[in-house]
Amino acid sequence: DAGVTQSPTHLIKTRGQQVTLRCSPKSGHDTVSWYQQALGQGPQFIFQYYEEEERQRGNFPDRFSGHQFPNYSSELNVNALLLGDSALYLCASSLSSGRRLSSTDTQYFGPGTRLTVL
Amino acid sequence: AQSVTQLDSHVSVSEGTPVLLRCNYSSSYSPSLFWYVQHPNKGLQLLLKYTSAATLVKGINGFEAEFKKSETSFHLTKPSAHMSDAAEYFCVVTYEGGNKLTFGTGTQLKVEL
Numbered sequence: 504d505a506g507v508t509q510s511p512t513h514l515i516k517t518r519g520q521q522v523t524l525r526c527s528p529k530s531g532h533d534t535v536s537w538y539q540q541a542l543g544q545g546p547q548f549i550f551q552y553y554e555e556e557e558r559q560r561g562n563f564p565d566r567f568s569g570h571q572f573p574n575y576s577s578e579l580n581v582n583a584l585l586l587g588d589s590a591l592y593l594c595a596s597s598l599s600s601g602r603r604l605s606s607t608d609t610q611y612f613g614p615g616t617r618l619t620v621l
Numbered sequence: 622a623q624s625v626t627q628l629d630s631h632v633s634v635s636e637g638t639p640v641l642l643r644c645n646y647s648s649s650y651s652p653s654l655f656w657y658v659q660h661p662n663k664g665l666q667l668l669l670k671y672t673s674a675a676t677l678v679k680g681i682n683g684f685e686a687e688f689k690k691s692e693t694s695f696h697l698t699k700p701s702a703h704m705s706d707a708a709e710y711f712c713v714v715t716y717e718g719g720n721k722l723t724f725g726t727g728t729q730l731k732v733e734l
Contacts (some may be wrong), residue, residue, distance in 0.1 A: 507664070536721070536722075538722070545726050546665070546711075546722070547724070548721040559719070559720075593664065595722075604719050606719060607670070607720075609667060614662075
């Protein structure tokens, strides 16, 4: 059973560019969440997708956007990259109990994409 | 706002001795609490979770944690450390009505021979 997969593993961009990161959820999962982990810090919640819609969002600017496809895979897009966007981007998948948010859902994480902005 | 505080940024133990990683949470609402582990260059792995059932939660690899409402704590313990336990550990909280994970700042566990 494949777990959560992310691509690419590493990425180097320059300021002002745009980037797209990809995530495939664990088999059977329908919800994808994205987190940003800066060096030496805990992950910060960016947003969550369920039924192809953004269901929750953290304190990140509109430069961060996403998408979820009918097969539940997801993309994270970041526009106008800043040096401060350099981080490990983590995708997590879970199985939702319908539309209601459940605090007990277990989220399974992928290995992450290391983004470096020069 | 929901939050957790990990009281130690670094913990060092000898192999075979007990491990204690401390975590306190804010008490606004009924929390669900998790411990995740992150080994270098690897993703986060769930160790255990508390969801208002038994207050003593057993997880993988011999770890356990006890939810203490009176102390707003959820400390992670293991009776005997192994070299393979060396990693970063995160205490995580969610609250009823939401499921975005809020992470602590992490505790780096070092295990020495």
